[in-house]
Amino acid sequence: MTKVWKIDLSASGGNADGLREAAESLREGKLVAFPTETVYGLGADAANTEAVSAIFAAKGRPSDNPLIVHIAERSQLAELTAPPDEAVSRLLDVFWPGPLTVVLPVLPGVLSPLVTAGLPTVGLRMPDHPVALQLIAASGCPVAAPSANRSGRPSPTHAAHVLEDLDGRIAGVVDGGPTGVGLESTVVEFGADGALHILRPGGIIAAQLRAALPDVTVLEPSADEHKQEPEAPRAPGMKYAHYAPRGAMVLVQGGAAEPVLARMQRELDEARSRGERTGVFTYREHAGRLRADHEVACGTLGDLDTVARGLYAALREFDEAGVSFIAAEACPEQGIGAAVMNRLRKAAGGRIVRI
Ligand code: TXA
Ligand code: MG
Numbered sequence: 001m002t003k004v005w006k007i008d009l010s011a012s013g014g015n016a017d018g019l020r021e022a023a024e025s026l027r028e029g030k031l032v033a034f035p036t037e038t039v040y041g042l043g044a045d046a047a048n049t050e051a052v053s054a055i056f057a058a059k060g061r062p063s064d065n066p067l068i069v070h071i072a073e074r075s076q077l078a079e080l081t082a083p084p085d086e087a088v089s090r091l092l093d094v095f096w097p098g099p100l101t102v103v104l105p106v107l108p109g110v111l112s113p114l115v116t117a118g119l120p121t122v123g124l125r126m127p128d129h130p131v132a133l134q135l136i137a138a139s140g141c142p143v144a145a146p147s148a149n150r151s152g153r154p155s156p157t158h159a160a161h162v163l164e165d166l167d168g169r170i171a172g173v174v175d176g177g178p179t180g181v182g183l184e185s186t187v188v189e190f191g192a193d194g195a196l197h198i199l200r201p202g203g204i205i206a207a208q209l210r211a212a213l214p215d216v217t218v219l220e221p222s223a224d225e226h227k228q229e230p231e232a233p234r235a236p237g238m239k240y241a242h243y244a245p246r247g248a249m250v251l252v253q254g255g256a257a258e259p260v261l262a263r264m265q266r267e268l269d270e271a272r273s274r275g276e277r278t279g280v281f282t283y284r285e286h287a288g289r290l291r292a293d294h295e296v297a298c299g300t301l302g303d304l305d306t307v308a309r310g311l312y313a314a315l316r317e318f319d320e321a322g323v324s325f326i327a328a329e330a331c332p333e334q335g336i337g338a339a340v341m342n343r344l345r346k347a348a349g350g351r352i353v354r355i
Helices: 015-026 049-059 074-080 085-093 130-139 159-166 206-212 221-225 257-272 302-320 337-345
Strands: 003-006 030-036 041-045 066-069 098-105 121-125 173-177 186-190 196-200 248-253 278-282 295-298 325-329 352-353
Touching: 003 015, 015 030, 015 041, 015 130, 015 173, 030 130, 030 159, 041 049, 041 066, 041 085, 041 130, 074 121, 085 186, 085 206, 098 295, 159 173, 159 302, 173 196, 196 206, 248 257, 248 337, 257 278, 257 325, 278 302, 302 337
Parallel strands: 003 173, 030 173, 066 121, 098 186, 248 325, 248 352, 278 295, 278 325
Antiparallel strands: 030 041, 098 121, 186 196
């Protein structure tokens, strides 16, 4: 049985007992899911190999995909990595706590080798969520936490999503309500070339990184991808099909809305005539425009933060509705839209129509 600790820090008392119990479970080597400002994480003591191996088992995650380690205070950094240089310090000053994971050299022997999947580096992050920070601080350990979904499923943005995927497989979930950003953290690493490489786009956008480090070249994945050897991606997790709804998705992208919507309708009609149960992923501006068995209008094109926030719940909604074919409308790749499109492309498994 998976325990649920409801935590509302705005309520008087805030369920301090629940947080204490959850932290105690982490210390005992158990798996505890918890909210962050991005998505729910599945936490374990990052120094405990048995606990970390239980994360991989519960998620069904390939063991060559390293985990992010979460800390609650800057002082914990010194236990895990060498003193950061000026540029790294600047990133941490500006973006921590927040949705930025920085890949840094790991000190030998301080973490379970499973956390880093044998790499000499570790992805470190300080989440900007009071529940996460209190839980990590109370546990007294660095907390390894991938997103709290079964491998290949959309990441969880509500405690109910965690239970959908992991009920009975983990000790407990700290339910702190819906997460904020809705997409995972941005993962960055300084390359030998001195440039800052965005390994995974996310909650912190490229323009923010450039503003914080005006003298540093910031490379986005699209500019980077073709230079990588496909068998050795720099963020190992990026090579797996991810964020997938159960139905097949086609992503339609174009300069103007009308031809995009027309193409989506054609795809939907063809799917329907094949006997598929159809779904349409669009935005408030285009709600009700297309014929399908199920529609999700996910946020508004006028504010892409709202799209990011609702994306993973939308993908799960198609599963619940039994949809077997989804036509998805692309959004502009500006700001957080770059991260949304990165996830939509993965959800579509590369089935992209450009018109
Ligand atoms: O927002 C988030 O980052 C969430 C919440 C729970 O904090 N966590 C999360 O973890 O998304 P996960 O394990 O699902 O994604 C970790 C990503 C993967 O793409 C992995 O390959 C990359 O970070 N990564 C981790 N350690 C790395 C390392 N040492 N070098 C390169 N990439 C690394
Ligand atoms: Mg994940």
